[in-house]
Amino acid sequence: MALRAKSPSLHNSMLGTKIRHPPSTNYDSEDFPTPPPKRVKRHQSEQSDVKLSDNETSSQSLRSPSGRRTTGIPDSEDEDGDEEGGVPLPGSQTDLETSLPPVRADEKAIAEYEAYKAGEAADLSLQGRLENRSWTRGRSSIYVDAFNLTLETVLDEEAHLFDEAERILFAQWRGLSYESQYLYVRLFLRKTSAWHRINRLRYHSDITDLEAAVTDLQSERELPTTNTQNQSNPGELEPPEGTILGERFSFAECSEVYINTLDEASNLLLLDELKTIAKEAKVRGKNKKELLTALRTTSGKQSGLGFQGLQRSDTEESTLSNGLAPDDDTGDGAETPSHRTNRDAHYTRKILDHTGKCVRLSLAPLKLFERVHLVFYRSTEWTEKSLTTIILAKISRRNFPQYIVSRSTSIFSTRALLLEFEASLRVQFKVDNILEFNGTPGHAGLERVKAILEEVYPRWKVLLEEEQAKEDRIYESGEGAYLRRFSPAWVYTRIVHKGLQPLARFKEHRREHEILTELLDQRLFHAARRGAWYQRKALLEEHYMHALTDDRGDGNEEGQKKHWKRIALRTCEEGLQDRECHLIYHYDLQKRIKKLEKSLKMPLREQHDFGHASLIKPFERTVTGIRIEREASPPKNGTRRNSNGSAAAVSSKKGGTKTIWLDEHEGFGECSVEAMCLSHYRSLGWKGYHSEGGIVRTLFAFLFYDVLFTYAPNVFQTEYQMCPLDLFSDAFYTTRISEINTRLADISNGGAEAIFNRVWAEHHDRKTCVVGLSWEYEYEDLGEIIGCFGGERLATVCKVMAQEYQQRGGGIPDLFLWRVDGEDGAEVMFSEVKSENDRLSDTQRLWIHVLTGAGIRVELCHAAAREVRVSV
Numbered sequence: 035m036a037l038r039a040k041s042p043s044l045h046n047s048m049l050g051t052k053i054r055h056p057p058s059t060n061y062d063s064e065d066f067p068t069p070p071p072k073r074v075k076r077h078q079s080e081q082s083d084v085k086l087s088d089n090e091t092s093s094q095s096l097r098s099p100s101g102r103r104t105t106g107i108p109d110s111e112d113e114d115g116d117e118e119g120g121v122p123l124p125g126s127q128t129d130l131e132t133s134l135p136p137v138r139a140d141e142k143a144i145a146e147y148e149a150y151k152a153g154e155a156a157d158l159s160l161q162g163r164l165e166n167r168s169w170t171r172g173r174s175s176i177y178v179d180a181f182n183l184t185l186e187t188v189l190d191e192e193a194h195l196f197d198e199a200e201r202i203l204f205a206q207w208r209g210l211s212y213e214s215q216y217l218y219v220r221l222f223l224r225k226t227s228a229w230h231r232i233n234r235l236r237y238h239s240d241i242t243d244l245e246a247a248v249t250d251l252q253s254e255r256e257l258p259t260t261n262t263q264n265q266s267n268p269g270e271l272e273p274p275e276g277t278i279l280g281e282r283f284s285f286a287e288c289s290e291v292y293i294n295t296l297d298e299a300s301n302l303l304l305l306d307e308l309k310t311i312a313k314e315a316k317v318r319g320k321n322k323k324e325l326l327t328a329l330r331t332t333s334g335k336q337s338g339l340g341f342q343g344l345q346r347s348d349t350e351e352s353t354l355s356n357g358l359a360p361d362d363d364t365g366d367g368a369e370t371p372s373h374r375t376n377r378d379a380h381y382t383r384k385i386l387d388h389t390g391k392c393v394r395l396s397l398a399p400l401k402l403f404e405r406v407h408l409v410f411y412r413s414t415e416w417t418e419k420s421l422t423t424i425i426l427a428k429i430s431r432r433n434f435p436q437y438i439v440s441r442s443t444s445i446f447s448t449r450a451l452l453l454e455f456e457a458s459l460r461v462q463f464k465v466d467n468i469l470e471f472n473g474t475p476g477h478a479g480l481e482r483v484k485a486i487l488e489e490v491y492p493r494w495k496v497l498l499e500e501e502q503a504k505e506d507r508i509y510e511s512g513e514g515a516y517l518r519r520f521s522p523a524w525v526y527t528r529i530v531h532k533g534l535q536p537l538a539r540f541k542e543h544r545r546e547h548e549i550l551t552e553l554l555d556q557r558l559f560h561a562a563r564r565g566a567w568y569q570r571k572a573l574l575e576e577h578y579m580h581a582l583t584d585d586r587g588d589g590n591e592e593g594q595k596k597h598w599k600r601i602a603l604r605t606c607e608e609g610l611q612d613r614e615c616h617l618i619y620h621y622d623l624q625k626r627i628k629k630l631e632k633s634l635k636m637p638l639r640e641q642h643d644f645g646h647a648s649l650i651k652p653f654e655r656t657v658t659g660i661r662i663e664r665e666a667s668p669p670k671n672g673t674r675r676n677s678n679g680s681a682a683a684v685s686s687k688k689g690g691t692k693t694i695w696l697d698e699h700e701g702f703g704e705c706s707v708e709a710m711c712l713s714h715y716r717s718l719g720w721k722g723y724h725s726e727g728g729i730v731r732t733l734f735a736f737l738f739y740d741v742l743f744t745y746a747p748n749v750f751q752t753e754y755q756m757c758p759l760d761l762f763s764d765a766f767y768t769t770r771i772s773e774i775n776t777r778l779a780d781i782s783n784g785g786a787e788a789i790f791n792r793v794w795a796e797h798h799d800r801k802t803c804v805v806g807l808s809w810e811y812e813y814e815d816l817g818e819i820i821g822c823f824g825g826e827r828l829a830t831v832c833k834v835m836a837q838e839y840q841q842r843g844g845g846i847p848d849l850f851l852w853r854v855d856g857e858d859g860a861e862v863m864f865s866e867v868k869s870e871n872d873r874l875s876d877t878q879r880l881w882i883h884v885l886t887g888a889g890i891r892v893e894l895c896h897a898a899a900r901e902v903r904v905s906v
Contacts, residue, residue, distance in 0.1 A: 130411050132762060133755040135432050135803045175240065178212065181219045184410045185403075191441070192409055195449045199257045199279050200402055206255050210285075213241045214250040218285055221395055222403065229289055229302055229392040248393050251286035267454050268493045269461035269486050269529075279398050289392035296378040299385040300326055302392060311384060329381055405456065412445060412520065412759070433800040434754055435743045442748040445520050458525035461486060465532050480536035487533030490526050491549075497523035501558050516748045516760045516769065518558055527559035534570070543578040547571065557614070562764040562838055565619025568609030572626055575602035596634060603630045614768065616837050617830070618880045621887060652866075652882055652892040657714045661899035662694040662704060693869055695897070707897045708848050708867045715865065720851040721815070727846035729819065731806030733828070734835045736816070737786055739793045739804065741773045741836075757805035762840040774836050781829040786820050822852045822860040830888035845877025847885075847892060863891040870898070 185204065193201070207215070220237060221230060232248055241247050257279055264278060293299050300308060300322060312318065312325045319325035386392075446452040465486055468479040475483070501523055518524055530549060537546040550571040554564065579601075580594040606623045609615045615623075624644045631641045697705045699713040708724045715722055723729060735742070742757060743750075746769050749758035760766045767774060780789065794813060801809050820828065834842050847864035854860050864885055866878060874882070874894075885892045 129759040129762065130751065133757050133759050133805075134752070135434075135754065135756050175216055175219075177219045177223070178215050181215075181222070185406055188406050188409050192446070195405075195409060195446055195452050197449065202257055203255075203279065203283065203399060203402060207285075210250060211247070213243065213247045214285075216240055217244070217247045218251055218395070221286075221393070222400070226395050226400055229293070229394045231302065231389050231392050233390045248286065248391075252284050252288050252393065254282050254284050256282055265450055265453060267457035267461075268489045268526075269464070270457050279402070283398055284396050285399050287394045287396050289386065289389075289394070292394070293382070293386065293392070296326060296329075296382050296385075299382045299389075302389045303385060307388065311381070311388070405452070408456070409446065409452070432754075432803045434756065434803055435739075437743045437750050437755075438745045439750050439753055440747060441751040442517070445517060445748070451522070454522045455520060455525070458522040458529075461490065462525050462529055465529055469532060469535060480539055483533055484536040484540070487530060487536075490529050490533075494523060494526040494530055495552075497521065497526065498556050498558070502556070505558060516746070516763075516765050519760075519763060519765060524559050527553070527556075531560065531563060531567075543574050544582045547574045547579060550574070560764070561614040561768055562616065562841075564612060565609060565615045565623075568605060568612070568615060569619060569622055569626075572602045572605040572609070572623070575599070575605060576626070576630065599630050599634055603627060603634070606630070613771070614764075617834055617884055617887070621883055652886060652894045654894045654896065655865075656896045656898055657711050658898050658900040659698060659710050659714075660696040660901045660903060662696065662903055662905050664694070664905050693897075707869050711865065711867045711895050711897060712849055715849065715851055719856070720853050720863070721818075722849055722851035723811075724848060725850045726848055727844070728806075728808055729811070729850040730831060730835065730846055732808050732811055733790075733816070733820070734832055735804045735807035736790045736793050737781060737828075737832060738774075738777060738836065739797075741770055741777055742804070744770065744773060746770065756803045761805065764838065766839065767837045774833075778829045778833055778836075781832060782825045784825045786823070786825060786828055787817065790816065790820055818854060819850075819852050819862065822854060822862045824860075827862075827888045827890050830884070831890075834884055841877070842881070845875060845881045847878070847881065849895070861891060863893060865893045865895045867895045867897060 185207070189196075189201075189204065196204075210218070217235075217237060224230070232244065235244060237244065259281060289302075293302075303311075305322060308322060308325050312329060315329055317325065317328035319328045446455065465483055468475050468483055472479075501518060501521060530553065534546055534549060537543075537549070550567050553567050554571065575598050580591070580598040583594075583598075606627045609623045610620060610627075624642070627642050628644070693707050694704050695707055695710040696702050697710055697713050699717050705713075706724075712722055712724055742761070746758060746760070749760050751759065758766065760769065777789075780786075794816075797804075798809065798813075823831075847866040849865040849867060850862070851865060852860075852862040864881075866874065866882070868874070882892050882894075
């Protein structure tokens with residue numbers, strides 16, 4: 035593969051004269067203010083999502099197998115997050131998108147930029163337009179250019195993944211006019227399974243003849259017959275609809291051909307429009323279902339509709355296709371299926387007359403383009419921003435780290451492997467749909483998951499051997515760690531893991547133990563789950579395996595129990611010694627070891643001593659203050675007495691809303707509950723931020739800067755990344771385990787301050803864009819924090835971040851506090867703030883366990899209102 039060093043001075047330079055842009059474009063560097071460290075939690079993200087045209091509201095969705103909507107990730111320098119204060123998980127974005135800097139990507143910014151560039155180099159090629167950042171309205175678009183760049187990049191580098199018919203389809207795509215391509219791309223970014231009314235598409239500024247563009251997309255085209263055979267994949271009886279191209283295809287479908295039922299037609303209408311039609315028919319209903327039922331029922335009683343007469347207007351062919359002979363008449367006035375069919379046809383035509391022609395993207399070409407995006411983005415999920423984010427990152431005035439760019443062309447070695455990877459994702463979604471998306475699974479659902487497990491298991495074993503052979507003989511420099519994520523074995527490993535649930539429910543503990551053993555024997559896939567596998571395997575060995583086996587052969591039940599308890603003890607010890615078993619699992623493994631040693635009556639000298647790692651429960655503190663409740667109208671729920679005896683109105687405050695408090699230590703201004711508690715700590719001599727993990731992520735970025743941007747194959751695929759592509763996966767830790775452990779040892783030995791000073795000196799003036807790093811924290815504050823942390827404790831926190839940056843980015847306690855001259859000397863403290871009826875989440879509990887286990891002070895701060903004031 036070609037490797038080339040990229041200098042930030044080259045790929046961030048902007049040629050020509052600096053021109054002032056409107057503030058809304060965020061183009062000029064001073065128009066990119068970095069949000070300050072958050073001392074008061076903000077309620078709204080400062081970064082806008084991509085805004086679609088007027089009739090595209092709420093239509094943005096992912097092309098994942100699950101079809102679930104997801105939200106975007108805030109600025110890497112922005113501390114906005116969820117209630118837990120962490121960075122939202124980046125499952126909603128591609129690895130490539132999460133590695134790029136935050137950019138303003140709304141429609142207004144794109145339109146203003148395109149308008150500014152409209153007069154430049156109108157006749158440049160696609161690559162030239164991208165390199166020179168020139169788009170001409172009516173002749174090119176950032177959406178079309180980004181879409182075609184994706185296609186051309188994939189075909190140039192990985193054309194072997196597509197057969198002859200698919201390549202001809204791509205050639206047919208290139209032959210489309212610009213306006214047809216523009217319409218297709220914009221529909222591709224919307225609900226691809228939905229019908230779109232042509233008369234409501236608002237693309238007139240970009241498309242001069244919308245009807246012609248629609249007709250072009252709906253035209254049938256021929257494809258050659260290929261010898262490609264449909265491959266069978268475990269867990270799938272046959273390929274789903276739309277994954278196989280036929281001899282003829284069109285890029286889009288026409289409503290006049292494909293909408294034949296009342297249910298399909300009614301989906302085109304808004305509820306108000308359906309009510310209008312129902313009102314004309316003199317029927318009523320509260321929702322679509324009731325209205326449709328009423329239409330079918332009542333219309334038979336309306337003689338004016340003349341359902342028998344409808345046969346005249348129907349062609350004989352359509353009438354016969356509906357199962358009705360031309361002279362079919364029961365003569366007794368009873369409703370027949372043919373009567374219902376004609377009534378449905380009547381209202382279907384009425385609805386289509388109201389909506390006009392509609393267009394929908396054809397499934398087979400759509401799935402093919404989704405496959406192209408899977409190959410390009412190395413992911414199954416993307417949004418509208420995914421197409422434009424690379425270009426927008428390029429034009430943003432940011433400084434990026436120095437690293438070696440290398441885009442691998444061997445992510446999928448064969449077409450068959452790519453198709454199997456797609457199929458495995460569909461099977462995985464089927465399992466998730468049973469176990470997670472529809473409540474508690476029933477017996478039938480668990481049986482189905484178990485059946486899928488047995489179907490997948492043989493193929494999983496074969497792929498494990500193949501991947502191990504690649505690891506031993508082919509991959510070098512940790513190259514396989516990132517590539518393995520795109521193997522079907524990666525997905526199958528997760529399916530096998532999920533398949534343990536029905537085995538446990540059906541008490542098939544022997545089989546469960548066998549699979550857990552095999553999962554732990556392999557070290558290539560899902561290393562982050564190894565701790566959970568050790569825990570479950572030890573539990574089975576302690577409680578169940580003695581009754582399922584008789585390894586000793588002497589029939590001694592007590593001896594058998596002790597035998598398996600010793601095995602369980604060894605399993606726990608192996609878990610603690612496993613360098614890929616995360617710290618968050620150590621506490622439970624240590625507890626089980628102590629329990630087993632006591633049960634086996636081992637001599638004290640042979641027992642483990644975990645006193646150095648024993649967890650301390652967080653100290654609980656209560657901070658009282660004055661809470662403000664706002665009422666838009668007089669309170670309805672009466673009054674209650676405050677602690678001072680005064681009466682205060684009780685409002686019916688909705689749960690989950692942010693509470694407002696008065697800051698009694700700093701001018702009685704209104705603030706959040708976290709800011710109120712932070713002021714209380716300041717009055718006790720602490721310095722602090724309401725950072726919700728921002729301090730931890732910033733320190734990690736400083737101390738692991740060299741590790742983040744050291745060379746690793748395949749993870750730096752553009753010049754504009756602020757982190758490697760595998761940072762949000764467990765491959766990051768396993769690929770760089772030597773470098774990470776060396777850096778952790780340096781930090782433990784007191785070298786953190788020197789590392790921080792060096793990185794600050796090299797990058798502060800340039801404000802280098804690094805994930806998680808906020809340059810708004812003061813140099814003196816960060817220096818004091820590193821000194822107060824202590825090497826060993828800081829190394830423990832950094833190790834957790836290195837092992838699971840994605841999962842452990844959230845859940846860090848709200849407040850970070852430190853003091854140089856405390857009662858016990860320099861110290862740091864985390865404080866999790868909780869209001870009334872607020873509970874700790876699982877990730878918060880895990881962080882409290884990790885921090886207290888590392889000897890770091892953690893407090894659980896309960897905010898209580900000693901007085902409630904109502905403000906109208």
